[in-house]
Amino acid sequence: MTSIRQNTRCHLVLAACSISLVLVFLGLRTSNYTTPRWGLSQSQQTPQVQNTDIARAGNGTLGFEKVLVLGLKERTDKRDAMILSSSLTGFEVEFVDAVKGEDVLDKARPAGFTMSGGVLGSWRAHINAIRSVLERKLSSVLIMEDDVDWDVRIQSQMPEFAKGVRTVSGVPLTEPQESPYGDDWDILWPGHCGEVGPEKDEPIYIISNDATVAPKEHQPWLKMLKDYPEGTRIVHRGIAPICVFSYAVSRRGAQKLMASLATKTSYDLAFDNQLAFACKDKLLDLKCYSVEPMLFFHHRPAGSINKDSDIAGSKPEDADNIREKGITENIVWSARLNLEKLIAGSRDYVTQW
Numbered sequence: 001m002t003s004i005r006q007n008t009r010c011h012l013v014l015a016a017c018s019i020s021l022v023l024v025f026l027g028l029r030t031s032n033y034t035t036p037r038w039g040l041s042q043s044q045q046t047p048q049v050q051n052t053d054i055a056r057a058g059n060g061t062l063g064f065e066k067v068l069v070l071g072l073k074e075r076t077d078k079r080d081a082m083i084l085s086s087s088l089t090g091f092e093v094e095f096v097d098a099v100k101g102e103d104v105l106d107k108a109r110p111a112g113f114t115m116s117g118g119v120l121g122s123w124r125a126h127i128n129a130i131r132s133v134l135e136r137k138l139s140s141v142l143i144m145e146d147d148v149d150w151d152v153r154i155q156s157q158m159p160e161f162a163k164g165v166r167t168v169s170g171v172p173l174t175e176p177q178e179s180p181y182g183d184d185w186d187i188l189w190p191g192h193c194g195e196v197g198p199e200k201d202e203p204i205y206i207i208s209n210d211a212t213v214a215p216k217e218h219q220p221w222l223k224m225l226k227d228y229p230e231g232t233r234i235v236h237r238g239i240a241p242i243c244v245f246s247y248a249v250s251r252r253g254a255q256k257l258m259a260s261l262a263t264k265t266s267y268d269l270a271f272d273n274q275l276a277f278a279c280k281d282k283l284l285d286l287k288c289y290s291v292e293p294m295l296f297f298h299h300r301p302a303g304s305i306n307k308d309s310d311i312a313g314s315k316p317e318d319a320d321n322i323r324e325k326g327i328t329e330n331i332v333w334s335a336r337l338n339l340e341k342l343i344a345g346s347r348d349y350v351t352q353w
Contacts, residue, residue: 002110010148012176017321018216018319025079026343028210029209033281045046046190046249046274047097050255051174052175053158053177053180053182054162054163054166054173054174054180055159056158057158057161057181058090058155058156058158059091059155059273060090060091060092061091061092061142062091062142062154062155062158063158063159063162063179063180063181064139064140064141064142064179065138065139065140065141066094066136066138066141066142066349067086067091067092067093067094067095067141067142067144068093068095068129068132068141068143068144069082069094069096069100069107069127069140069143069144069145069146070093070098070126070129070140070143070144070145070146071095071096071097071146071147072093072097072098072100072146072211073095073097073098075146079095079146081299081301081336082095082146083114084335084339085149085150085300085335085339086151087232087345088335088339088342089152089155089335090154090155091152091154091155092265094282095142095146096126096128096129096143097131098121098122098125098146099121099122099124099125099128100118100121101118101119101120101121102115102121103120103121104120104124104146110262110263110264110265111264111265111270112264112265113265113268114268115268115269117211119271121169122270122271123270123271123274123344126143126232126244126271127140127257127258127261127262127271129259130141130143130249130254130262131250131254131258131262132258133250133251133254134251134254134258134262137221138217138251139178139179139250139251140179140248140250140251140264141248141249142188142246142247142248143244143246143247143248143249144191144242144245144246144271144296145245145298146247146297146302147190147298147300148245148246148296148297148298148299149296149297149298149328149331149335149336150296150297150331150334150335150336151212151295151300151332151333151334152333152334152335152337152338152342153212153305153330153333154173154176154295156207156212156226157212157295158190158295159162159180160207160210160233160304161162161188161190161235161291161295162180162181162183163235164203164205164207164234164235164289164291165181165182165185165188165205165235165289166181167203167205167235167238168203168204168235168237168288168289169182169185169289170184171183179250181202181248183250184287185250185253185287185289186248186249186250186252186256186257186286186287186288186290187238187247187249187250187257187275187286187287187288187289188247188248188251188289188290189238189241189246189247189248189252189278189279189288189289189290189298190240190246190247190248190290190291190295191243191244191245191247191294191295191296192241192242192243192244192245192246192247192290192294193242193243193245193294193297193298194221194241194242194243195224195238195239195240195241195242195290195292196240196280197223197224197232197236197237197239197292198208198236198237198239199237199239202236202237203236204234204236205234205235206228206232206234207208207233207234207235208229208231208232208234209231210231210232210233211231211332212332212333213230213231213232213233213293213332214231214293214331214332214353215230215328215353216230218329218330218353219293219329219330220353222292222293224292225292225293226324228264233290233291233292233293234292235289235290235291236288236290236291237287237288237289238279238288239275239279239280239290240271240278240279240280240292241276242273242274242276243272243298244272244275245294245296245297245298246295246296247275247285253286255286256283256285256286257275257278257282257286259284260273260277260278260284260286261274266283275277293330294330297328297329297330297331298328298329299326299327299328299334300326300327301323301326301336302323302324302325303322303323304320304321304323305321305322305323321341324352327352328352331352332351332352333349333350333351334350334352335353337350338350
């Protein structure tokens with residue numbers, strides 16, 4: 001069921017100053033958001049896409065020209081899981097090698113950019129992926145980190161997200177566009193770890209009775225949706241999402257980001273915080289759109305926890321700290337936790353709650 005309102009992690013470890021700055025200025029996970037009135041709606045337990053233009057958001061690249069996955073080449077375990085998960089849920093990915101901070105020359109930094117270590121390497125890898133949009137003359141890409149997970153129903157979720165982006169950006173659902181998401185966006189942010197929510201009086205798109213939304217009791221941080229019924233997801237202008245588990249960039253968006261985050265230092269912060277502030281400040285008239293709850297999230301696999309982050313590195317003591325089973329917060333039927341079910345063709349999916 002959809003309706004429209006007109007009224008109304010993160011990298012696992014960030015530099016402490018970056019986190020504090022973001023929390024203070026963005027008011028993470030809180031906002032002046034108020035409950036809208038309900039408009040015209042129709043029941044939708046499972047997304048049923050009728051518009052063939054929008055339906056392309058559920059194709060083999062989720063409606064983008066390419067799906068790029070960032071990760072260290074030596075982390076073959078993550079690449080194995082990513083290839084298997086995406087192949088079993090209907091889309092294709094390409095890998096972009098991550099960058100280590102020590103491999104970034106000081107003279108190659110934009111003036112005023114002081115980040116170091118894994119944060120510096122992560123920034124460079126994301127910029128490389130964004131630059132590839134222009135180098136390869138692509139119309140758009142979805143960029144994901146290599147430890148990201150999603151619901152097995154991702155191909156039906158993305159067209160609903162596309163409807164939301166079109167609606168909020170003012171593109172008619174039936175109007176032919178190059179992108180199923182419409183052609184008036186720079187950044188789409190379906191995979192993050194928190195949002196501040198839409199500003200008052202900004203339009204939102206509401207998806208109701210969505211069986212792919214995790215129960216509220218398992219998402220206590222979702223302040224934005226506290227007054228909505230269970231099974232509600234909303235699409236809105238991206239104010240300042242945090243974490244770059246998954247985000248899309250159009251060609252126009254890539255040009256704006258290269259101008260503001262690569263050739264100069266607009267924000268001396270980790271990349272996800274840079275992108276959040278760029279969206280918040282509408283840098284170069286940047287048009288960002290987000291979804292809450294998110295559609296992609298960080299997966300923590302079973303085994304030693306020192307395998308989790310390639311940005312922060314690991315501690316010797318982490319080797320003895322074992323996670324008994326894998327987990328992906330906020331995702332109902334995790335692709336990573338249902339690989340054998342998908343292979344067997346079973347519908348008896350593992351649910352985390």
